[in-house]
Amino acid sequence: MSSFIGRYAKIKRDHFRYNLAKAKRMRVCYLFLAPYAVLFFAFFILPILSSIYYSFTYYNILEPPRFIGFQNYINLILQDQVFLTAVKNTFLIAVITGPVGYILSFLFAWFINELPRWIRTIAVVVFYAPSIASNAFFIFSIIFRGDAYGYLNSFLLQFGIINAPLLWLSDPKYIMTVIIIVILWMSMGTGFLSFVAGLQSVDRSMYEAGYVDGVRNRWQELYYITLPSMKPMLLFGAVMSITQAFNVCDVPRALAGYPSTDYAARTIVTHLFDYGFSRFEMGYASAIATVLFLVMILCNKVIQSALRKVGT
Amino acid sequence: MSKKQVRHIAQPKSKSRAEQLKFLAELHGEVQQKPQKTLNVKRFLIISAVVVAVSLAVVFFSGYRLNAIDAYNLQVVETGQGTINTSSPIYTLLRIVALIELGIYVVYAVIRLLAPKRRKPNRSIWGDIGIYLLLAIVAVAMIFPLVFSVCSALKPLDELFRFPPRVFPQHVTLDNFSDLVVTMGQSWVPFLRYLTNTVFITVAGTFGHVIIASMAAFVLAKYDFPGGRTFFSLVVTALMFSGYVTGIPNYVIMSRLHMIDTYWAIILPAFAAPVGLFLMKQFMEGLPTSLIEAAHLDGAGEFRIFWNIVMPNVKPAWLTIIIFSVQNLWNTNAATVIYSEEKKTLVYALQQIQAGGIARTGQAAAVTVIVMLVPITIFILSQSRILETMASSGLKD
Numbered sequence: 001m002s003s004f005i006g007r008y009a010k011i012k013r014d015h016f017r018y019n020l021a022k023a024k025r026m027r028v029c030y031l032f033l034a035p036y037a038v039l040f041f042a043f044f045i046l047p048i049l050s051s052i053y054y055s056f057t058y059y060n061i062l063e064p065p066r067f068i069g070f071q072n073y074i075n076l077i078l079q080d081q082v083f084l085t086a087v088k089n090t091f092l093i094a095v096i097t098g099p100v101g102y103i104l105s106f107l108f109a110w111f112i113n114e115l116p117r118w119i120r121t122i123a124v125v126v127f128y129a130p131s132i133a134s135n136a137f138f139i140f141s142i143i144f145r146g147d148a149y150g151y152l153n154s155f156l157l158q159f160g161i162i163n164a165p166l167l168w169l170s171d172p173k174y175i176m177t178v179i180i181i182v183i184l185w186m187s188m189g190t191g192f193l194s195f196v197a198g199l200q201s202v203d204r205s206m207y208e209a210g211y212v213d214g215v216r217n218r219w220q221e222l223y224y225i226t227l228p229s230m231k232p233m234l235l236f237g238a239v240m241s242i243t244q245a246f247n248v249c250d251v252p253r254a255l256a257g258y259p260s261t262d263y264a265a266r267t268i269v270t271h272l273f274d275y276g277f278s279r280f281e282m283g284y285a286s287a288i289a290t291v292l293f294l295v296m297i298l299c300n301k302v303i304q305s306a307l308r309k310v311g312t
Numbered sequence: 313m314s315k316k317q318v319r320h321i322a323q324p325k326s327k328s329r330a331e332q333l334k335f336l337a338e339l340h341g342e343v344q345q346k347p348q349k350t351l352n353v354k355r356f357l358i359i360s361a362v363v364v365a366v367s368l369a370v371v372f373f374s375g376y377r378l379n380a381i382d383a384y385n386l387q388v389v390e391t392g393q394g395t396i397n398t399s400s401p402i403y404t405l406l407r408i409v410a411l412i413e414l415g416i417y418v419v420y421a422v423i424r425l426l427a428p429k430r431r432k433p434n435r436s437i438w439g440d441i442g443i444y445l446l447l448a449i450v451a452v453a454m455i456f457p458l459v460f461s462v463c464s465a466l467k468p469l470d471e472l473f474r475f476p477p478r479v480f481p482q483h484v485t486l487d488n489f490s491d492l493v494v495t496m497g498q499s500w501v502p503f504l505r506y507l508t509n510t511v512f513i514t515v516a517g518t519f520g521h522v523i524i525a526s527m528a529a530f531v532l533a534k535y536d537f538p539g540g541r542t543f544f545s546l547v548v549t550a551l552m553f554s555g556y557v558t559g560i561p562n563y564v565i566m567s568r569l570h571m572i573d574t575y576w577a578i579i580l581p582a583f584a585a586p587v588g589l590f591l592m593k594q595f596m597e598g599l600p601t602s603l604i605e606a607a608h609l610d611g612a613g614e615f616r617i618f619w620n621i622v623m624p625n626v627k628p629a630w631l632t633i634i635i636f637s638v639q640n641l642w643n644t645n646a647a648t649v650i651y652s653e654e655k656k657t658l659v660y661a662l663q664q665i666q667a668g669g670i671a672r673t674g675q676a677a678a679v680t681v682i683v684m685l686v687p688i689t690i691f692i693l694s695q696s697r698i699l700e701t702m703a704s705s706g707l708k709d
Contacts, residue, residue: 019538028614029531029540036528037543039584044550047561054561061567108450111443114435124699125692126451129458132639132691133684135659138666139461142673149473151460185454190587190636197702218435232706239551239707247554254666269556276560277648285560296552 048293054286061280072287083288085263086271089176090246093267094299096180098245101187102237108188109195110222124196131189140182141255144168172264175256179265182251189244191237198233202226231307238303246296249273268292360417366410412445419444458684464677465489472674488674495665495675501653503661510642510658513575517582518637522630524583529592530618534604544593548707550586559648566649577649582641588633594704595629596622631694632701639687659683 023030055072057065076083112123130136143151146167153165168174206225215221227234249269252258256265259274268288276285419441460479464472465488467481496503531537532544562581563572571577599622607617623630645660662679665672691698 023538026535026537029535029537032527032531032614032618033540033543035524036584036589039524039580040547040550040586040589042565043562043581043584044553044558044586045546046565047558048553050564051558051561054564061564108447111447114443115447121695123447123451124695125688126455128691129688130454132687133458135643135663135666136458136461136680136684138676138680139457139464142464142677143457143460149477151477151479154477185457188454193698194702194705197699198706200699201703218439230706235707236705239548243552243554247556249556254663272556272560276563282560282564289557289560292557293553296557297549300549300552 051286051289051293054283055290057283059281059283059286061282065283068283072284073291075284076287076291082263082266083268083271086266086268089264089266090248090268092176093180093183093248094242094245097183097187097248098241101184101244102191102241104184105188105192105237105241106195106234109192109199110226112196113199124193127188128193131186131192135250135254137182137186137251138254140178141169144178144255146170169256170261172262175252175260175264179248179252179255182255183244183248186251187241187244189240191240194233194236194240195230198230199226202229234307235304238307239300242296242300242303246292246299356421360421363417364414415445415448416441419448461677461680461684464674465681467674467677469674488678492665492675492678495672496661499661501656501661505654506656506658506661509575509655513578513644513646513657514638514641516575517579517641518634520579520583521585521588521637522633525585525588525592525633526623526626526630527618529589529596530622532589533593533596534599534601534622547586547589551590563648572649573651573655575650575655578641578644578646582637585637585640587636591632591636591701591705592626592629594706595626595632595701598704599625628697628700631697635687635690635694635698638690642686643683 054065056067056069058068058071059065108127112120112127115123145151145153146165146169148154148157148165150165150168152168153162156162157165166174168178202225206229207221210221210225215224247269248267252260252265252267253270258270260266269292272285272288272292275281275288420437422444463479463481466484466486468483468485468487471478471481471483493503496506532540566572566577571580603621603625604617607621612620643659644657645663646657647660650656650660662683665679666676668676
């Protein structure tokens with residue numbers, strides 16, 4: 001037994017020595033990596049670790065952090081009614097806009113791919129523009145304005161569908177619907193671009209082989225040829241749409257107000273902002289952030305493993 | 313022997329053209345091919361013209377014209393034929409049906425007359441029509457808010473508040489833009505200052521990001537060194553964490569580094585944006601390794617290889633990470649880390665105007681147009697390069 005452990009230790013040690021020697025030989029690589037790595041650790045890894053640490057403390061920036069165990073998490077789940085609203089809203093948004101936005105991005109990228117070249121160029125710009133047009137979603141606050149001058153209201157009034165203008169952005173009944181529509185409008189982002197590019201680079205001879213082997217319609221072609229060869233882009237697109245679906249913050253703040261009526265448009269991120277930058281309860285805000293990290297990583301793992309099975 | 317004589321011998325004499333073809337097919341043991349269905353363009357044009365005319369008639373002459381009071385109170389309009397309740401769902405339905413019909417014919421015409429002659433064998437024409445129609449409808453829905461914001465920015469005040477509102481302005485004016493200049497001119501910090509701040513942040517952040525991320529991407533893509541893969545998988549995980557989630561601890565770190573209220577608080581995290589490194593690395597993996605080995609044999613150092621060989625070859629990827637970085641930095645409002653008014657960004661100033669309520673609607677629309685113009689223009693100009701890079705963006709197992 002001891003010889004086994006000894007051998008194992010030796011293998012590990014040799015492995016380590018080998019890696020060390022290799023690292024020494026390739027130290028110029030680390031030199032190249034260093035500037036990025038330092039910044040990356042300082043502004044992406046360290047924040048995540050420190051937010052886990054602060055989530056166990058009471059910290060308001062002025063006083064040094066005081067360790068309070070799981071108190072933040074207990075308060076979050078048992079006492080904070082608004083947080084539960086925020087979780088409900090965030091999940092509603094994520095469950096609807098995540099998958100729907102993802103599938104729509106793929107479908108439209110696929111449809112666009114068959115267009116003639118010059119129309120394709122225009123179509124890509126048209127579909128991608130909303131997601132890069134910074135705060136263009138502000139315009140929805142005019143479209144959905146609560147009085148009769150608002151475009152949607154006046155349109156519905158003209159057609160006699162409603163009798164009096166509806167308060168789209170302050171009535172809790174409608175806020176979430178409006179926000180989901182706006183987020184869906186913006187959902188053709190980086191993932192969409194990746195799909196368009198990926199579809200262009202699928203090997204043409206595969207399709208020709210498909211015709212010969214009896215692929216009868218476009219859907220069979222999609223399932224048996226296109227999707228399997230697009231798998232890397234699908235995985236990348238999934239990461240991007242998870243990011244988008246969970247980090248909803250600007251749209252509800254700009255459209256529904258901050259805070260919104262009855263907290264009807266409160267999401268986890270706006271809740272985090274409220275505690276972090278309005279009340280400076282950094283410990284509590286970190287607990288919220290940590291919960292969000294965990295949910296996102298979990299979600300990512302589930303989706304990645306599901307996507308690996310596509311078309312195989 | 314002339315060509316004519318050969319044909320004469322090969323084909324039996326006393327048969328019609330169809331019989332000849334059949335005979336030949338039997339001779340070669342082939343199934344006779346269906347004759348290609350050719351499009352009767354004339355008939356098609358007549359049919360579509362009629363349909364278009366009927367649809368237009370239904371849409372525009374079924375009591376479409378309403379005015380405000382009628383819509384509000386009576387929902388009834390006097391027309392020549394007596395009283396028609398124009399708000400009845402049947403008319404709405406009729407209009408929608410007519411529009412869809414119109415759409416189908418237009419798409420069919422476009423496909424038949426403009427599309428390439430050689431169609432893919434396994435595509436049905438009706439499927440194509442459905443898809444193109446759907447694409448057209450969704451494209452209009454996608455572009456409408458953007459067009460609408462441009463239109464609102466060009467409307468004079470009285471048209472912004474009219475009922476029923478119109479999408480397109482009747483008297484185009486630049487008043488909103490000049491009002492914007494006046495409003496911004498009255499503020500404590502001049503407009504130009506906000507613009508300079510944003511431009512500085514965007515340019516500095518993007519420049520540093522391209523250099524630093526390319527250096528890291530180069531070694532991650534082309535050398536296998538201990539820790540490289542682990543580092544890259546960390547970056548891939550970090551793709552998910554946008555600025556909001558790390559905002560709180562970032563603030564604490566910045567305050568420890570005494571960088572709160574300086575540009576560095578925005579620029580330094582932008583240097584390390586994971587998306588840029590990720591795309592750059594995936595693109596660089598496509599470069600032939602032999603190129604680098606050849607340079608090694610010629611005695612070039614790593615830095616020289618990076619600067620003189622790799623960088624010129626990944627220009628499409630530069631453009632891509634430049635647009636992602638510009639888009640990110642141009643849109644930062646940075647309100648959480650910058651407190652002095654004279655260091656605030658353009659987007660922050662503009663959000664204040666947008667928050668100005670109904671009285672500022674026109675100016676807010678003008679602001680929206682100004683801010684969205686920059687990223688969209690850059691994207692349009694560099695679209696083909698960006699798509700080239702994105703083709704290698706996949707996450708491999």
